[in-house]
Amino acid sequence: MSKLINNHFDMDIHPPYQATEYKSTILRASSKPLVITKKTLSELSGPVFNDFKLGVLDHDLTKNAIIDGEPIGERIVVQGKVTNELGQPISNTLLEVWQANAAGRYVHKVDQHNAPLDPNFLGTGRCMTDTHGNYKFYTIKPGAYPWGNHQNAWRPNHIHFSLFGGDISSRLITQMYFPGDPLLEYDPIYNAIPKRGKELLISSFDLSVTEPDFALGYRFDIVLRGHIATPFKNK
């Protein structure tokens, strides 16, 4: 029997709002039970992305910030399918990604990690799912970085994802990890997730997604809601 919060989130998959080892959750987690509010008419009828036009390079982080050369690092292509709990595709939905560069540094003033910025890499991109729920983007494999949670704490390589569901007010924010990363077992953010959920967050290396002489391919399918839902980020 799965543990549902407000008939909504399966806590056999999703992380708790407060996980003691993941220190920033101690201050920011709510101490009261969540209240799921009813969606307003404007949320339900608000704009969706059917007519949304993306820039031609939005889905290609290896090119969308080039100033004077190619970004440094291992090029990858990430591909997957977004479905609901019944396996039905979520089409024409906006998927946004952000990440550190190959050296483990974000382009953000708060990130003061002593690793180089890459003048040709911004680390943000977006794409839409097609009519079958499929998406694809190109990027540079993100590096690991220290994050001060505890002595010698390093985040495993990961890409942040944001996706919209059926309307503008339903949004999943999560992180995709890479198979075989030795840092996963030490990461309190990853370890806050129940075992079933953890597996859903690791992409798989896929030779059929790999593009010859260009980029290694990873597959990351995403399920919005239900008992095999992709875990959300507890923030």
Ligand SMILES: O=C(O)c1ccc(O)c(O)c1
């Ligand atoms: O929630 C945080 O504190 C936190 C810290 C480092 C990260 O890489 C991250 O994704 C979240």
